[in-house]
Amino acid sequence: MLKKIGLMILALSLVATVISGCGPKAPTTIKIGINAEITGDIPKVGEGTKYAAEMWLEDIKAAGGLEVGGKKYPVELVIEDNEAKAESAAAATTKLITQDQILIMVGPQASKQAIPAGEVADANATPMISPWSTNPRTTKDRPWVFRACFLDPFQGTVVAKFSTEEFGFKKAAVLYDVASDYPKGIAEFFKAAFEEINGAGSVVAFETFTTKDRDFSAQLTKILASGAEFLFTPQYYDEVPLIVKQAHELGWDKPIMGSDAWGSAELMTLCGDDCKGSFFSTHYAAKGAKGATKEFIDRYNTKYGYVPDDVGALTWDTMLIAQRAIQDCGKITGDIKADRKCVRDALAKIKDFDGITGKMTFTEEGDPIKCAVIVKISDAGEFEFYKSACP
Amino acid sequence: MTFFLQNLVNALQWGSFYALIALGYSMVYSILMLFNFAHGDIFMVGAYIGFFISTGLVVFSASGILPLPNWLILMLTIVFAMIATSFLGMIVERVAYRPLRDAPRASVAVTAMMVGIILETGNLALLGARRRNFPALIEMTTYKIGGVSVTNTRIMIVVLSVLLMLALHLFIRRTKWGMAIRAMAYDYVVVPLMGVSVNTITVLTFGIGSALAAAAGIFFGIAYPVLEPYMGILVGWKAFVAAILGGRGSVPGAALAGFLLGFIEIFVAAIFPSTLRDLIAYSIILIILTFRPHGFFGEAYSARLRL
Numbered sequence: 126m127l128k129k130i131g132l133m134i135l136a137l138s139l140v141a142t143v144i145s146g147c148g149p150k151a152p153t154t155i156k157i158g159i160n161a162e163i164t165g166d167i168p169k170v171g172e173g174t175k176y177a178a179e180m181w182l183e184d185i186k187a188a189g190g191l192e193v194g195g196k197k198y199p200v201e202l203v204i205e206d207n208e209a210k211a212e213s214a215a216a217a218t219t220k221l222i223t224q225d226q227i228l229i230m231v232g233p234q235a236s237k238q239a240i241p242a243g244e245v246a247d248a249n250a251t252p253m254i255s256p257w258s259t260n261p262r263t264t265k266d267r268p269w270v271f272r273a274c275f276l277d278p279f280q281g282t283v284v285a286k287f288s289t290e291e292f293g294f295k296k297a298a299v300l301y302d303v304a305s306d307y308p309k310g311i312a313e314f315f316k317a318a319f320e321e322i323n324g325a326g327s328v329v330a331f332e333t334f335t336t337k338d339r340d341f342s343a344q345l346t347k348i349l350a351s352g353a354e355f356l357f358t359p360q361y362y363d364e365v366p367l368i369v370k371q372a373h374e375l376g377w378d379k380p381i382m383g384s385d386a387w388g389s390a391e392l393m394t395l396c397g398d399d400c401k402g403s404f405f406s407t408h409y410a411a412k413g414a415k416g417a418t419k420e421f422i423d424r425y426n427t428k429y430g431y432v433p434d435d436v437g438a439l440t441w442d443t444m445l446i447a448q449r450a451i452q453d454c455g456k457i458t459g460d461i462k463a464d465r466k467c468v469r470d471a472l473a474k475i476k477d478f479d480g481i482t483g484k485m486t487f488t489e490e491g492d493p494i495k496c497a498v499i500v501k502i503s504d505a506g507e508f509e510f511y512k513s514a515c516p
Numbered sequence: 517m518t519f520f521l522q523n524l525v526n527a528l529q530w531g532s533f534y535a536l537i538a539l540g541y542s543m544v545y546s547i548l549m550l551f552n553f554a555h556g557d558i559f560m561v562g563a564y565i566g567f568f569i570s571t572g573l574v575v576f577s578a579s580g581i582l583p584l585p586n587w588l589i590l591m592l593t594i595v596f597a598m599i600a601t602s603f604l605g606m607i608v609e610r611v612a613y614r615p616l617r618d619a620p621r622a623s624v625a626v627t628a629m630m631v632g633i634i635l636e637t638g639n640l641a642l643l644g645a646r647r648r649n650f651p652a653l654i655e656m657t658t659y660k661i662g663g664v665s666v667t668n669t670r671i672m673i674v675v676l677s678v679l680l681m682l683a684l685h686l687f688i689r690r691t692k693w694g695m696a697i698r699a700m701a702y703d704y705v706v707v708p709l710m711g712v713s714v715n716t717i718t719v720l721t722f723g724i725g726s727a728l729a730a731a732a733g734i735f736f737g738i739a740y741p742v743l744e745p746y747m748g749i750l751v752g753w754k755a756f757v758a759a760i761l762g763g764r765g766s767v768p769g770a771a772l773a774g775f776l777l778g779f780i781e782i783f784v785a786a787i788f789p790s791t792l793r794d795l796i797a798y799s800i801i802l803i804i805l806t807f808r809p810h811g812f813f814g815e816a817y818s819a820r821l822r823l
Contacts, residue, residue, distance in 0.1 A: 342526035343785035
């Protein structure tokens, strides 16, 4: 009896498959996959991704669909949670590509997730854009993977140029975590760039520590004695308060600069008055923004009740880049493989895309050439736009 | 000269944390031959308890029912956190170590590590990965003495640490309880036959050790005001080195070794490239231990005494 029912179900499902396969073609929906850190260590990142993407979808819906080659297509977002884990990010990518048949994937955000996800996307010949991943490996040797932000080491070069041009500094000190890729990369690029401008030996102190260190007094005492005009420390927001506070305790009163890892809302609660007046390079600054950037911030703020961080802004730009690539492609054939290839080729050709986080042109590697923003921490403790710094 | 003096000041503060934590290791080790690897995490919990007490008192004081001056809040925080953390230490002893007192030493050492992991991950589960900011109770003032920068918090931390160590030293040397602890460390088998309760002395030792760790945690929070669940691991390991270096069960030894460790770390980083700090610092410790395997004040200890 059971066997019979089983057979019947099997037969029915076969029939259903055949019918649906031969049925009249519905208008092709453009599916965009969102691979985001909704749960896990950094849920705020996932939330920002989702909100920015949904805001973009609103615009598309209001326009009656996405216009490609003179025809309007409905758009659907398929949002998958990668739990801020590398394995889940790869699994979510596979699901989006094979099951959901997405045309293009946006995300994951953090490099930890974006690197493995990029591998899957590249192997399955599906275009992917990570808005926020700054690790070079995400896009390296992967023709199908793109990003909307600059790379880690780039910030070292930008700060070296900025400090020389803006303040005329000739002697720099660096303090960084030698056991962590991100600060190490930036610090080394900074040293190379600064010494290229100001001559060998102009980085008068190049001091290190290792992850989890809490006391930097010996290194800072050396830095104080070195005669440096400013301190560059590309560290994370939980280490910056300790470094800055200890520097002040030892009598340091010169400028301190950092990189985008400073740019967390937590920084000021941990650091308080000590960090005020410091500078850091980042992707975008909410305070002091103008034009389209300001429009985006205001809209997001009204809708969700808080000022978007760099993740939100970069995701917004990414959605628009994806839109432009699909439109540049010019046609949706319904053959998902051909369409994916068409979108990828259009992506690689994008020039001078005017995003809210800056103008972008993609390189061979799928990385944009764009400017960084230098932020000054104001006396009110806000991250204020100070200057746009280009390579 | 200024460079040397400045680093001396740096080292004094850094060494006091090692010294305070090392004392707890040393006392427990001397009595139970137990490497209490969870001690660094008890230090972490002490810092968190201090954080919650002081934050709570600040809010209470600001509410206007009973305005408290900041120094009083700090003192209350230190006292209450020490009491609360000593209870935690006693509970850990009762739950995790007492049932294994006759078990092989390796099992107990592993149990200690498990307790440490439970404390870390328990904190992570309970409070999340968000970093906590220890409230600045004392307005920081920097004094410049002949080019050397000293802050009021540094002076306070070093002075209070040394006072606590002196108090412990007097307790161990001058009171009956202290005598019982020393006797127990000397002979674990015979002393209980004289009517000294093993359990009471062990609990007392854990309580005192944990209270000192809590004090270290609060001072640490004042000096380095970013708290996270894993802050105790590295400091704990290094303090353990100090405890061994000081010699088994020796209060002055552990204190001295703690400060010595602080000095070595700071001066190595100050003179050599800072990347090589731990490499050189711990090679020095290794050489010291090669020549003095029982530490500075440790007496040659025969395992024969323990059955």
